[in-house]
Amino acid sequence: MPIYRQTYRSFEGTAPGRFRWLTVAKQELRLLNRNRIFLALLLLGYIHFFFRVLQVLAADMIMTDPHNPLTAHLRHVALLAVNKEMIFDFLRLQAPMTFLMSIYVGAGMICEDARNNLLEVYFSKPLRWLDYVIGKIVAVLVVGMLFTAVQALLLTVLHNFLASDWTTLRTSYWWPLSIVGFSLVLTLPCALGVLASSALSSTRRYAAIAVFIVLFTDLVVGRTLPLLMHERSYAIIAFPLALNRIGEALFLKRRPLFGLSWEWSALYIAVVCVVLLWIICRKVRRAEIAL
Amino acid sequence: MKPVIEVKDLSKWFGEVVAVNNLSATVGPGVTGLLGPNGAGKTTLLKLTLGLYAPSRGRIAVLGGPPRNNLPVLRRIGYCPEADKFYDNMSGYEFVYWMNRFWGMARAAAKQAAQEACAVMKMTDRMHDPIDTYSRGMRQRIKVAQALALDPDVLLLDEPMAGLDPEGREELFALIRRLGDAGKTVVVSTHVLYEAERVTNTVLLLHKGCILAEGDVRQIRDLIDEHPHAITVGCARPHAVADHFIPEPSTLGIEFSDATVTIRTSDPNGAYQRLNDLVLDQGLGITGLTCPDDNLQSVFDYLVQ
Numbered sequence: 330m331p332i333y334r335q336t337y338r339s340f341e342g343t344a345p346g347r348f349r350w351l352t353v354a355k356q357e358l359r360l361l362n363r364n365r366i367f368l369a370l371l372l373l374g375y376i377h378f379f380f381r382v383l384q385v386l387a388a389d390m391i392m393t394d395p396h397n398p399l400t401a402h403l404r405h406v407a408l409l410a411v412n413k414e415m416i417f418d419f420l421r422l423q424a425p426m427t428f429l430m431s432i433y434v435g436a437g438m439i440c441e442d443a444r445n446n447l448l449e450v451y452f453s454k455p456l457r458w459l460d461y462v463i464g465k466i467v468a469v470l471v472v473g474m475l476f477t478a479v480q481a482l483l484l485t486v487l488h489n490f491l492a493s494d495w496t497t498l499r500t501s502y503w504w505p506l507s508i509v510g511f512s513l514v515l516t517l518p519c520a521l522g523v524l525a526s527s528a529l530s531s532t533r534r535y536a537a538i539a540v541f542i543v544l545f546t547d548l549v550v551g552r553t554l555p556l557l558m559h560e561r562s563y564a565i566i567a568f569p570l571a572l573n574r575i576g577e578a579l580f581l582k583r584r585p586l587f588g589l590s591w592e593w594s595a596l597y598i599a600v601v602c603v604v605l606l607w608i609i610c611r612k613v614r615r616a617e618i619a620l
Numbered sequence: 621m622k623p624v625i626e627v628k629d630l631s632k633w634f635g636e637v638v639a640v641n642n643l644s645a646t647v648g649p650g651v652t653g654l655l656g657p658n659g660a661g662k663t664t665l666l667k668l669t670l671g672l673y674a675p676s677r678g679r680i681a682v683l684g685g686p687p688r689n690n691l692p693v694l695r696r697i698g699y700c701p702e703a704d705k706f707y708d709n710m711s712g713y714e715f716v717y718w719m720n721r722f723w724g725m726a727r728a729a730a731k732q733a734a735q736e737a738c739a740v741m742k743m744t745d746r747m748h749d750p751i752d753t754y755s756r757g758m759r760q761r762i763k764v765a766q767a768l769a770l771d772p773d774v775l776l777l778d779e780p781m782a783g784l785d786p787e788g789r790e791e792l793f794a795l796i797r798r799l800g801d802a803g804k805t806v807v808v809s810t811h812v813l814y815e816a817e818r819v820t821n822t823v824l825l826l827h828k829g830c831i832l833a834e835g836d837v838r839q840i841r842d843l844i845d846e847h848p849h850a851i852t853v854g855c856a857r858p859h860a861v862a863d864h865f866i867p868e869p870s871t872l873g874i875e876f877s878d879a880t881v882t883i884r885t886s887d888p889n890g891a892y893q894r895l896n897d898l899v900l901d902q903g904l905g906i907t908g909l910t911c912p913d914d915n916l917q918s919v920f921d922y923l924v925q
Contacts, residue, residue, distance in 0.1 A: 352721045360709065446703035450766070453670045453699035454722040455691040 349456055353464020358471060361434060370433060371475065374426045378480040381419055385411050385484055389491035411488050416504060417511070417580040419484065420477055421573060424515050427476045431516070432540055435469040435523035437533030439613065444531060448613070458613050466520050466609075473516025481508040507579040514575045518568070518598060521605035528612035544568065562589045571597050622684060623648050624774060624805040625669060629678035631829075632664055639664040641829035642678070647807060651800035653816030654809040656826035662809040663702060665826070666776050669807070670699055682774060695723065698772030702779045702809075704759040706751045712762040713738055713747035719766040737769035738762075742791065756783035764792065775799060775806045781815050793818045848872040848884035851891055854908030855879065864898060865891070880908070 361367045388411045391397050442448050451461060485504050489497055523540055530536035551567020565571050571594040576582075578591035623646035632640040640661045654662050667673045668680050671688030680686065687693050706715055713734055720730035738747040741761040751759065760783045767775060777796070781789050796819045799806050810816050816823055817837070825832040825840075833840045853861050858881035865871045870887035885891040898904045 349722070349724070352718075356718050356721070360707070363709070441707075445706060446701060447706070449667065449670075449672055449701055449703075450699070450719065451722060452672055453694065453697065453701075454719060455694040455724055456722050457689060457691075 349460040350463035350467065353451075353456070353461055354467040354471065357434075357438065357465065357468035361468075361472070367433065370430060374423070374430065374476045375480070377419070377422060377426070378484070381415075381480075381484055382487065384409055384415070385487050385491065389488060411484075413501075413504060413507070413580045414582060416481055416484065416508060417576055417582060420481055420508065420511050420515065421576060423477050423480065424569065424572070427473045427515055428519050428544075430476060431469050431473055431519040431523045432537050434472045435465070435520060436527050436530075436536040436540070438465050438468070439524060439527040439609070440530050440532060440536055443528075458610070462609055462613055465524055466517075469520035469523060470513075470516055473519055474512055477515055478509050478512035481512065511576045511579045514572055514579075514598065518572070518602055518605070521602050521609065525605040525608040525612075528609050565589050565594055565597055568598075568601070624683060625807070626681045627665075627668075627678070628680075630665075630668065630675055630680055631677040632661075632668055632673055633676050638829050640668065643826075643829070643831055644678075645824055645831055645834055647805060647824070649800075649803050649805050650822060651796055651806045651808060651820035653820050653823040654807055654826065655811070655813060655816050655823050656832075657811055659828075660811075660826040661829040662811075662826055663778055664829075666699070666778055666807070666809055669776060670694070670697060695770075696773045698767035698770050698775045700763045700767040700775075700777045700780050702782070704756065704763060704783070706759065706762070709750060709752070711748045711750055712743055712754065712758070712765070715751065715762060716747075716766045716769050720769050723770050725770075733769040733771075734765075737765040740768060740795070741765040742788075757785050757788055760784050761788065768795075773804060775804055776809075777806065778809045779811075780808060781810065781812070789815075848886055849888040849891075850882055850884050850912050851888070851895070852880050852882045852908075852910045852912055853895065853906060854910075855881075855904060855906045857904065860904060861895075861898065864894060868894070882912070 388409050392400055392409070394400055442451070448461075452458065482505055485501060485508065489501060492498065522543070523536070526536040526539045526543075527533070530539055547566065547568050551564055551570060554563040554566055555561050565574070574589075574591050574594040575598065578594075625645075625647035627643055627645045630640055630643045631638065643661075643665070654665065656662050664673065668675060669682055669687060671686070671690060671694065674688055683693050683696055685693050687697070710718075716734040716737055717730050720733050721727070723730075725733060735744070735747075738744050741764055743758065743761050743765060746754070746758060747762075751762065754762070760780070764777070764780055767777065780796075781792060784792060793815075796806055796808060800820065806819075808816060808819055821836050823837055823840075824834045855861060856879065858876055858879060861881050862874050862876070862883075865874060865883050865885070868885070868887075868890075870885050870890055871883060872886055873884040875882040875884075883891060895906070895909070899906055
């Protein structure tokens, strides 16, 4: 055996930063930023927002102007009113687009890393599996928030900006909290579901198809079970309804879809999220040790 | 004088497949060749060294500590994997840049290190092109670049020459030797014995997850006393050479081919002395003298028999 004449020097570098996951998220978002299809879909997702901006302008500029001939007509159109119901409806209608974008963005995130053997390169760096998982979730969440929270907050800001007095602010000061809360409720399960599917699948396409199949099955069960059991509470199994129930509670909307309280919906969503997170963590950790 | 990589009674199995079997070894600074046929456990050993796998039994220490989830240790290791798939929509430079960022470099430092690593691997001209336009050799260069960019103390290269053109190989051989001379610990995994010979004499020979031998190639060769040593002599009269070796009890076999004779002997020093005498005393014109056993292929062949 050779005689080792040299030895290693002690570690002199700086310790890795706490927010290593941020680099993972940034990398994903930078890559998306160059994707033309993503940018086109992003613009598509802002069409609804554009019409809502027109609605806010109409409500706050035309309807409050006594000299405008349209005011008398528009004042009776309840649909144009800017209130918490309008924000809730806006977010609710953005949910399908958010879901589709989450699939487009997240379906390939983990499976393509695994397929391209990039996980071993990532984990050969000072990067823990938890940083990787958090980074991926944050990347999908940010995209989801671009379609929900960001747009709804902009509408709220515009509504307050155009208001003539402080009454609007007094009635809408709590909206941002509800907006962020409901947006998280809409986007987090989407992100976790898509990433779990990506972790379980071999390709982006299979991951997307799997998510659609699971959602479709859930909706069918959620619709048929109440009919079969003669109990409306079983409708909670339909995930979109459970999400809406939370939204109604956050926006203080008194319109019970079914007899069950929002707490049960929140528990159901939380359990699903924990299960999805467990799947992602388990698959990524398994990939780490058994590539 | 601690070794940089220390492996003690290390085993790793996947279900019923034992990839690394009760392996004990040490690796010091300089270049070490990790040799073995496909399925010998080379890549598994490298991944254990990186902490990508948890040992099933035994322990492994890199730079004095266990590598698994040990971020300070991982910051000092560079790894070039065998597989050459990447994000196709990313350029080579971006790939190296992001790997630097994952390592913990600030943006400016990551950019500079990526540019320098691409320059070292002669990829500056093409570094901003998408990876899917690269040849296999270029992808290989980028992989090595991302491992080098971090200026690691320990460099683990899994089949680094795969896909490189002859010029690229020579450049990489030289680079690996330079890194070894600079005091870095470089482990080069390969199943092509010639490649390991070009960068180092220090090897770890693996076979079915076990270490067959470790140390200097020639020392290993000398230890195999029970195998004959082959000397190939090129000359105009090979039969005349053979006549002088046939009576010797140490001669185990003689083979003829075009103007050469290969003598297998259990006493190599005596055989070389006899050849000297033939040239000096009898004026036998020897045109070539080679020792086909003095390479890793024959060492490996002997050991796995």
